Amino acid sequence: MPESETLSLGPNESVAGRPFTSVDLIDRDLSVLHGMLDDLVRILDEADRGEREIVEHQRVAWIEEGLVRRALVCNEEKLRNHAAACVVGFFGERRTDMDLGPLEDANSAIVAQFKDYPGIISYSSIEMRSGYWANMVLHDDPVDKEYWSRGALHAQAARVLAPEHYKTVRIHSARLTGRVADSPAFKVSLTKYWDYSEKPEWAAQRELVS
Numbered sequence: 001m002p003e004s005e006t007l008s009l010g011p012n013e014s015v016a017g018r019p020f021t022s023v024d025l026i027d028r029d030l031s032v033l034h035g036m037l038d039d040l041v042r043i044l045d046e047a048d049r050g051e052r053e054i055v056e057h058q059r060v061a062w063i064e065e066g067l068v069r070r071a072l073v074c075n076e077e078k079l080r081n082h083a084a085a086c087v088v089g090f091f092g093e094r095r096t097d098m099d100l101g102p103l104e105d106a107n108s109a110i111v112a113q114f115k116d117y118p119g120i121i122s123y124s125s126i127e128m129r130s131g132y133w134a135n136m137v138l139h140d141d142p143v144d145k146e147y148w149s150r151g152a153l154h155a156q157a158a159r160v161l162a163p164e165h166y167k168t169v170r171i172h173s174a175r176l177t178g179r180v181a182d183s184p185a186f187k188v189s190l191t192k193y194w195d196y197s198e199k200p201e202w203a204a205q206r207e208l209v210s
Helices: 024-048 076-081 101-116 142-149 152-165
Strands: 007-009 060-064 067-073 086-094 120-127 132-139 166-176 186-195 202-207
Touching: 024 067, 024 076, 024 086, 024 120, 024 132, 024 166, 024 186, 076 120, 101 120, 152 166
Parallel strands: 007 202
Antiparallel strands: 060 067, 067 120, 086 132, 086 166, 120 132, 166 186, 186 202
16 A cells, blocks of 8 residues: 555444454543543642642653553643643554663653643543553644644654554544533544554544544
8 A cells, every 4th residue: 555545434434454443442442531531630629629739741640550641731721621622542552572762752752842832731641451552632723733743753753653663553533522520522523543564554544523
């Protein structure tokens, strides 16, 4: 498949031999994203009770059931009050035979640059079992993602590090249907898929409104 070609999938279409494209995974992914929203709500609640000080752009990390969870509040006011934040949800299956140091270093550098993109509201990540990681970025407006993703560090990570360190990647673009604290739903508009097990990589996308 030429590098520039991206397969378009129907709303209920999965691809034989590529289980990471299963439509059934969307609901599972959204459940994981809801868990990251719950983490953010807990951080806000702890701040309201005086149990935590929120320092914008300062990442917090903790362990649950032996797995790493992280959260970074970039704009507390928008995290509390934005009624329709945009969402990028990343799900990647890491290769287990690679030195993940360069990937972790690049991720830390990208997150450190979030302060240069005022539209970013928060960043969360969860270590999942079987080599999977999930990340979630809340941002103010769809154009914010274009500024951030085209930055030199992010572009380098997507072009060079992702194919080296991931087997497959799935990214959802969505909006929240209300404020974070109000248990909103995710309205998914687009999911993109990459399979790096072949050269050039296989790519597809699915337009979907939930």
